[in-house]
Amino acid sequence: MSLSKSTFNRGIVIPSLIFIVGVCLLSVFFPTLAVRMLDTVKQFIFVNLNWVYVWAVTLFVIFLLYLMFSKFGNIKLGSNDSKPEYTFFSWISMLFAAGMGIGLMYFSVAEPMQHFSTDAFAGHHNINRVQTAQLYTFFHWGIHAWAIYGVVGLSLSYFAYRYRLPLSLRSCFYPLLKNKINGKWGNAVDVFALCSTFFGITTTLGFGVVQVNAGLQTLGLVSGNNFAYQILIVGVLTLLSILSATSGVDKGVKLLSKINIITVVVLLLFVLFLGPTVYLIGSFTEGIGNYVNNFFSLTFDTHVYDEATLPWFYNWTILYWAWWISWSPYVGLFIAKISKGRTIREFIAAVLIIPTIFNFVWMSVFGNSAMWFDLHFAKGALSALADNPDALMFRFLDYLPFSEIVSYMVILIIIIFFVTSADSGIFVMNSISTKNAEKSPKWQMVFWGALLAILALMLLNTGGLQALQTMTLITALPFSLIMLLFCVSLVKALTIDRSYYERDFSVSTVPWSGEFWKDRLQQIVSFKSRESVEEFMKNTVMLAFEDLQAEFKHNRIEANIREFEQPKRIQIEIRHDVINNFIYGVKSQVKVVSDYVVEEENLPDFDDNKTYFPKSYFGDAREGYDVQYFTKNELISDVLKHYDRFLEIISEEKNEIFISSNANENLR
Incomplete structure (x- = not known):
C-alpha cells in the first residue's frame, strides 16, 4: 500500500x-x-x-x-x-x-x-x-x-x-x-x-x-x-x-x-x-x-x-x-x-x-x-x-x-x-x-x-x-x-x-393546556432580547402583581410592589416583624447559548449566543426558575402557590429557626 x-x-x-x-x-x-x-x-x-x-x-x-x-x-x-x-x-x-x-x-x-x-x-x-x-x-x-x-x-x-x-x-x-x-x-x-x-x-x-x-x-x-x-x-x-x-x-x-x-x-x-x-x-x-x-x-x-x-x-x-x-x-x-x-x-x-x-x-x-x-x-x-x-x-x-x-x-x-x-x-x-x-x-x-x-x-x-x-x-x-x-x-x-438525563419539564410548562399552543410554540422557538424580557415584566409581571396587591388589600393584607434596575427586577413583598418577609420577584437573567445551537440552521436566527429570560426569585435561598411562558393568571397562581407554602411553613413550630425576622434586615 x-x-x-x-x-x-x-x-x-x-x-x-x-x-x-x-x-x-x-x-x-x-x-x-x-x-x-x-x-x-x-x-x-x-x-x-x-x-x-x-x-x-x-x-x-x-x-x-x-x-x-x-x-x-x-x-x-x-x-x-x-x-x-x-x-x-x-x-x-x-x-x-x-x-x-x-x-x-x-x-x-x-x-x-x-x-x-x-x-x-x-x-x-x-x-x-x-x-x-x-x-x-x-x-x-x-x-x-x-x-x-x-x-x-x-x-x-x-x-x-x-x-x-x-x-x-x-x-x-x-x-x-x-x-x-x-x-x-x-x-x-x-x-x-x-x-x-x-x-x-x-x-x-x-x-x-x-x-x-x-x-x-x-x-x-x-x-x-x-x-x-x-x-x-x-x-x-x-x-x-x-x-x-x-x-x-x-x-x-x-x-x-x-x-x-x-x-x-x-x-x-x-x-x-x-x-x-x-x-x-x-x-x-x-x-x-x-x-x-x-x-x-x-x-x-x-x-x-x-x-x-x-x-x-x-x-x-x-x-x-x-x-x-x-x-x-x-x-x-x-x-x-x-x-x-x-x-x-x-x-x-x-x-x-x-x-x-x-x-x-x-x-x-x-x-x-x-x-x-x-x-x-x-x-x-x-x-x-x-x-x-x-x-x-x-x-x-x-x-x-x-x-x-x-x-x-x-x-x-x-x-x-x-x-x-x-x-x-x-x-x-x-x-x-x-x-x-x-x-x-x-x-x-x-x-x-x-x-x-x-x-x-x-x-x-x-x-x-x-x-x-x-x-x-x-x-x-x-x-x-x-x-x-x-x-x-x-x-x-x-x-x-x-443533569441532562434527569432534567424534568420546565416549571413554566406545568400549568399548560392546549388552549394557547400556537402562542406557546412561537415563544419556545424565539430567543429573547433584554428588551423583550423587560416588556414581559412590564405587561405581564407588573400587571399580575398589581392585581395581587389589590386582592391582598381586599383581604386586609398589605403587599408592596418594588421595582429595581441593574438588573431589572420586580417583586411583591409582604412585610412582617417577627417572621421573615414573604417575597416573590421576577428578574431579567442572561444565559449563554451553545455554539452548536447558534450554528444550527433548523432553528430561528439570532445575533449572538446570549439570550435573556425572566427568572423568579424568593425571600430565601431557594433557586428560582424561568417564568417566560406564564400568562398573567398563571403567574398569579404561581405566586399564590408560594404564599400557601409560606403560610404552611411559618405555622409549624419546628421551623422557628428558619423563620426568624433577622433575615429581614438583609432585605431592607
Missing part, C-alpha cells in the same frame, strides 16, 4: 518521531552520559517531589471509589442502550494482559525476594521479613496501580463513547478546553502519550528479551546472552506482535489474551499444588488481612520518620508509581478501546478488584514459595540471586518437579505476555498517531513494530536501555498532573451528563 494513503497526522507523528529518535540516539551513542544526566533528574524528582506521586495516586484511588459508589456509577460508557462488545472473560483477559503482562513473570519471584533480602528491613525477624515483603508487593501491584490505569481508561472511554469524541487523550480535556482540543494543545497531549507508549513498550521489550534469553540459556538451548541471540529473539517477538496487531483486536489480541490467561492459571495451579500448598493458602489469607489493615498507612506513608528506609522507598514505591503512571496512556487507551458498553460502576469494580485479587494470588504463590524454599531448602541461594531477576525465576523452578518442562512453559508465557503487550501497544500507537482513524493501512502497524525492534536492539547493544527507562519514569511527573485534570474534567462532564 502506498505511503500516499497514510492516515498519520503530521502534527502528532513528526514531533513524536523527532523526540523518540533523538532520545534513543542520545542513549545509544552516549549511554553513560545519558544515564548520569537522567538519573540526576530522576533522583531530584524522587527525593524532593515524591509527595506529588503519593498524593496523586491516593487521589486516584479515592476518586474511583467515590465514582463507583456514587450516583454516577450507573452511567454507561456509551449510549444508554449500548451493549459490551466483548464477553466478560475476553474483556478481563485483554485488560489484564495489557495492564501487567510481562511484569508478573519478571517480578513475581524477584520483588518479594528483594524486599526479603534488602538491608532496609535487615533488623526484622525472618517471619516479619516475609510478611513485610508480601505486604509491599501487594501494595505495589494492587489497587493503587490499577487506579492509575483506571483513571485514564475511564476518562478515555467516557469521552469517546458518551461524548462521541475521538479515542484520544486530548478528548479528556473537552469540558475544560472545548474545541481547543483540536489545536496545538491537543496535539501536545497526544505527542506526550505516543512517546510515553513507545518508551514503555521498548523497555518492556528489553526486559522480555533478557529474560527469555536467560531462560533459554538455563535450558541449554543457547550458549550465552550474546547480541546475536538477542537479535533473533527480538525479531521473532516483534514479528508475532505485528501479525497479531494487524489482525485486529477482535482476532489476534483477543485470542492471545485468552490463551495467555489460561496458561497462566495452569502454571499458577501447578506451583500452588506442588509447592508448600498449606503454607501458601495460609500466607495468602494472612497477607490479605495485613494489606487491608495497613491500607491507609501504606497509602500515605512517605517514610519521612524512618530515614534508613528512604532509599528503598524512592527505588521501589515511588519508582512503581512513576512506572504505572508512565504506562497509563498506553494501558488506558487499550482498556478504553475494549470497554465500550460497560457501566462506570462495572468498569471500576472490574479494573480495580479482579486484576488486584489475581495479582495477590500470583505474587503469594510465587513470591512466598520462593522465600519458603530459600529458608528451608535453598539456604539463602535464592536470596543471593535477588539482584539477578532475569535468572531468578528459572532457578526457583529448579526446586519444583518437572522443572525443565515448566521452564519451557514459563518462556512461552513470557513470549505471549510480551506479544499481548506489544501488539496492543502497536495498535494504540497507530491509533494515537492517526487521531483514531477508523481504517489505516497495515504498513503503519509494521512501521511501529519495526521501529520498536530497531531501537530496542540498538539500546540493548550499547547499554542504553536504562537511560530510556529513566526517561520514561521522569515523564510520569507531568503526566500525573495531567491525570488530575482528567479527574476534574470527568467530574464536570458527569455532572452535566446526570
Whole structure:
C-alpha cells in the first residue's frame, strides 16, 4: 500500500518521531552520559517531589471509589442502550494482559525476594521479613496501580463513547478546553502519550528479551546472552506482535489474551499444588488481612520518620508509581478501546478488584514459595540471586518437579505476555498517531513494530536501555498532573451528563393546556432580547402583581410592589416583624447559548449566543426558575402557590429557626 494513503497526522507523528529518535540516539551513542544526566533528574524528582506521586495516586484511588459508589456509577460508557462488545472473560483477559503482562513473570519471584533480602528491613525477624515483603508487593501491584490505569481508561472511554469524541487523550480535556482540543494543545497531549507508549513498550521489550534469553540459556538451548541471540529473539517477538496487531483486536489480541490467561492459571495451579500448598493458602489469607489493615498507612506513608528506609522507598514505591503512571496512556487507551458498553460502576469494580485479587494470588504463590524454599531448602541461594531477576525465576523452578518442562512453559508465557503487550501497544500507537482513524493501512502497524525492534536492539547493544527507562519514569511527573485534570474534567462532564438525563419539564410548562399552543410554540422557538424580557415584566409581571396587591388589600393584607434596575427586577413583598418577609420577584437573567445551537440552521436566527429570560426569585435561598411562558393568571397562581407554602411553613413550630425576622434586615 502506498505511503500516499497514510492516515498519520503530521502534527502528532513528526514531533513524536523527532523526540523518540533523538532520545534513543542520545542513549545509544552516549549511554553513560545519558544515564548520569537522567538519573540526576530522576533522583531530584524522587527525593524532593515524591509527595506529588503519593498524593496523586491516593487521589486516584479515592476518586474511583467515590465514582463507583456514587450516583454516577450507573452511567454507561456509551449510549444508554449500548451493549459490551466483548464477553466478560475476553474483556478481563485483554485488560489484564495489557495492564501487567510481562511484569508478573519478571517480578513475581524477584520483588518479594528483594524486599526479603534488602538491608532496609535487615533488623526484622525472618517471619516479619516475609510478611513485610508480601505486604509491599501487594501494595505495589494492587489497587493503587490499577487506579492509575483506571483513571485514564475511564476518562478515555467516557469521552469517546458518551461524548462521541475521538479515542484520544486530548478528548479528556473537552469540558475544560472545548474545541481547543483540536489545536496545538491537543496535539501536545497526544505527542506526550505516543512517546510515553513507545518508551514503555521498548523497555518492556528489553526486559522480555533478557529474560527469555536467560531462560533459554538455563535450558541449554543457547550458549550465552550474546547480541546475536538477542537479535533473533527480538525479531521473532516483534514479528508475532505485528501479525497479531494487524489482525485486529477482535482476532489476534483477543485470542492471545485468552490463551495467555489460561496458561497462566495452569502454571499458577501447578506451583500452588506442588509447592508448600498449606503454607501458601495460609500466607495468602494472612497477607490479605495485613494489606487491608495497613491500607491507609501504606497509602500515605512517605517514610519521612524512618530515614534508613528512604532509599528503598524512592527505588521501589515511588519508582512503581512513576512506572504505572508512565504506562497509563498506553494501558488506558487499550482498556478504553475494549470497554465500550460497560457501566462506570462495572468498569471500576472490574479494573480495580479482579486484576488486584489475581495479582495477590500470583505474587503469594510465587513470591512466598520462593522465600519458603530459600529458608528451608535453598539456604539463602535464592536470596543471593535477588539482584539477578532475569535468572531468578528459572532457578526457583529448579526446586519444583518437572522443572525443565515448566521452564519451557514459563518462556512461552513470557513470549505471549510480551506479544499481548506489544501488539496492543502497536495498535494504540497507530491509533494515537492517526487521531483514531477508523481504517489505516497495515504498513503503519509494521512501521511501529519495526521501529520498536530497531531501537530496542540498538539500546540493548550499547547499554542504553536504562537511560530510556529513566526517561520514561521522569515523564510520569507531568503526566500525573495531567491525570488530575482528567479527574476534574470527568467530574464536570458527569455532572452535566446526570443533569441532562434527569432534567424534568420546565416549571413554566406545568400549568399548560392546549388552549394557547400556537402562542406557546412561537415563544419556545424565539430567543429573547433584554428588551423583550423587560416588556414581559412590564405587561405581564407588573400587571399580575398589581392585581395581587389589590386582592391582598381586599383581604386586609398589605403587599408592596418594588421595582429595581441593574438588573431589572420586580417583586411583591409582604412585610412582617417577627417572621421573615414573604417575597416573590421576577428578574431579567442572561444565559449563554451553545455554539452548536447558534450554528444550527433548523432553528430561528439570532445575533449572538446570549439570550435573556425572566427568572423568579424568593425571600430565601431557594433557586428560582424561568417564568417566560406564564400568562398573567398563571403567574398569579404561581405566586399564590408560594404564599400557601409560606403560610404552611411559618405555622409549624419546628421551623422557628428558619423563620426568624433577622433575615429581614438583609432585605431592607
